[in-house]
Every structure is written in C-alpha cells, then in structure tokens.
Amino acid sequence: MTRPPLNRHLAEFGTTIFAEMSQLAARTGAINLGQGFPDTDGPEEIREAAVRALRDGRGNQYPPGTGVPELRAAIADHQRDRYGIDLDPDTEVLVTAGATEAIAASLLALVAPGDEVIALEPYYDSYAACIAMAGGTRVPVTLRPHDGAYGLDLDELRAAVTDRTRLILLNTPHNPTGTVLTRAELTAVAELAIERDLLVVTDEVYEHLVFDDAEHLPIASLPGMRERTVTIGSAGKTFSFTGWKVGWITASPELTSAVRSAKQFLTYVSSGPFQYAIAEALRLPAAYYDTLRAEHAAKRDLLSEGLAQAGFAVYKPAGTYFVTTDIRPLGAEDGFAFCRSLPERAGVVAIPNAVFYDHREAGAPFVRFAFCKKTEVLEEAVSRLKHLS
Secondary structure, rough: OOOOOOHHHHOOOOOOOHHHOOOOOHHOOOOEOOOOOOOOOOOOOHHHHHHHHHHHHOOOOOOOOOHHHHHHHHHHHHHHHHHOOOOOOOOEEEEEEHHHHHHHHHHHHHHHOOEEEEEOOOOHHHHHHHHHOOOOOEEEEEEEEEEEEEEOHHHHHHHHHHOEEEEEEEEEEOOOOOOOOOHHHHHHHHHHHOOOOOOOEOOOOOOEOOOOOOOOOOHHHHHOOHEEEEEEOOHHHHHHHHHHEEEEEEOHHHHHHHHHHHHHHOOOOHHHHHHHHHHHHOOOOOOHHHHHHHHHHHHHHHHHHHHHOOOOOOEOOOOOEEEEEEEEHOOOOHHEEEEEEEEHHHHOOOOHHHHHOHHHHHHHEEEEEEEOOHHHHHHHHHHHHHHHH
16 A cells, blocks of 8 residues: 655645755855845844843743733734724734744634635745645735836736635735735725635735835725734844744734634744743834834845846845846846856855746746845845856
8 A cells, every 4th residue: 555645735845945045055155145034133122121031030931822911012002003903902913933823823724625825926935835734725826027026917816716715815015026015906905805705814024124115004904804804913024033933913803713723733832031022122113113124225225236237137126125136137047046056156145936936937037135134245245246247
C-alpha cells in the first residue's frame, strides 16, 4: 500500500524563498535586501518599557487569552483616533502572535473545505498556505503593472466571485507591489462584498508606511463593512520590533469570537511582556508616525533612484517598505535565476516576485528589494548594483 503524502494540505509548499535567500546572503556576504525586517531597533523608550514589564513581573506568566487589557485598550483607541472606528476592547479586539497568526486564525476560523477565497496576486506567501490548511481554494485576482504602478482591475475582481466564494482577502498597503488601494477601489470592493454577502479579511500591517499623497483607509470604516470585516494589524512594521511578534485583529464580537476559537489552539498566548510595551508604543505622539514615514520615504527614494540608475525598471511604491523592479531592461527574464546569481554578481540579495504568484509567469520578470535598512547600507547596495548596468 502506498502511503499518502505526509503533508497533503501543504505538499506544494517547501522551504520559503526567504530562508534560501538569507542563507545565500550569509554564505556570500551579500547585503540582504530580500527579507523585510529592519536592521535597527525601534524607539528606546519602548524597548525599556518591555524591560520594565519583565522586571515588574507583568506578562512573565500566561497573559489573558485575548491579550492584556492595556494593549487591547490601546488598539481600540488607535482605531478610534485615527480612523473613527469605535471598538469594545473586551469583545472586538484579539491579540495574536504577530500578523501571521492573525491571518492563520482568521482563515482557519472563517473558511471551510470547498470555500473559495479571493486574494490579490502577488500575495504574501502565508496567505496561500493558510487557505490550504483551512481546506479552501484560493482564487487569485492579479494586480497588474501600468504606468509605473500596480492597479486592481475591478471587473476581474467581480468576475472572480462565484457562489462558492466565502471571503475576499485584502492587503493594503500591499506587499510586494507597494500599492495602496484608493477610496474608490475600496468602495467598489465593499459594495461587492455587501452585494454577494462576503466576508473580508484585510491585512493592514503597513498602515503607517504610506507616502506622498497616498491615504490608508481601513475598509471596515466604510458603510456596511463593520460587521463583515476582520482587520489585521501588527506592531512589528510600525515600531521595528519584528521579533516581538505582537499582532492583533479587530472585528465585530461575532467574528472576533470565531477567530479566537481558532487562535486558542495555535499559540494560545504569546509575547506577554512585549504586549505591555506595545500598549505604550501605540500611545506615542503623532510626530513619531510622521518621522517614520519621512525616513522611509527618503530611503525609498534613495533605493528607487539607485535601482533605476543600475538599469532596472522601477515601480515606485506608494506604501510598505518594498520596491518592485522589472529586470527585462537588464536583459533578464527569469527572476529566480537573476536573484540566485545577484549575490555573486553584485553582492546584493533580492526576492523574485514569482514566489508570490499562482500564475508564476506573470511575476517572472519582477524582483523585490526591501528598503527598511540603514541609509549607509542602502547606499552601499546602490553602489554595488551600479555594476549591473
């Protein structure tokens, strides 16, 4: 008798490209602009808040399953003050082990075998894995490049909805393309969700990293969406403490309860002392967020200009801390081969966008670089990449 595959739900998912490229960076001594984590820590006062919590014995044992009250209150205040969304911190906020667990718990709770989930392609790799673990079927709707930016085809989105569609999985600001969905686009998505009675799970972890005239608008703030939307947030990208793994969902009591039912059997609880620190972080003054955006906008411009000078076609992002490029002007078409050779050729590591696609051919010539690094690191990377041209 032939034994079935050990990981039948996840047979298509092997070691992530991030692990491969990070190992390549370590082996070659290349600058790692592949994985999206900062190379500096966040505010010193927030780090000290974590130390203080540890010393005071807060969070050293199991915290409450929904998250410590101080953090849930801070999350509710943040959503109210920034977006006008009123939440009950006791029934409409759930703290998770980063956004990754929030995504997993939401999809495991809300998707049943046979349900279809629409996701904007290219997408963060855990989306596909979590849909598969839930027994759902992913239906990609592709963001396509045009005039230096990526856009959502609303007709394609509408056509993707069937009688089996359960939910739409959004990500805005969008990783890896840097797209920030507009008010008009989100309104159209909301109208479609209401018309077809769909749930929406929206990953908004880059909410504070929007540039120029872009505006981050939570879809939950639109009419009729409050009761059908699960919003995912995270401290890692906003406060540069990605290793603390503090994320959250906000939703109606019914949806929050459903997600909690799955979350409690994943990590149960996590990040005890760090939850108290992030509660303080969320109460930092507006100047902190202004500085964060300004610093990252400058780094975006530095890297984007350097990549253009090196011969890449550059899609300048409106949000996140990633730049997508087209390698065809450099005479290449295979992003995997290009990224695997780049450390030896130029001493820099990037990520092939094709890993974020079901339709691999659509992403084949595109490569993603992260700019959440020190300015001097980006300057050195730009200097090395000049040799490509």
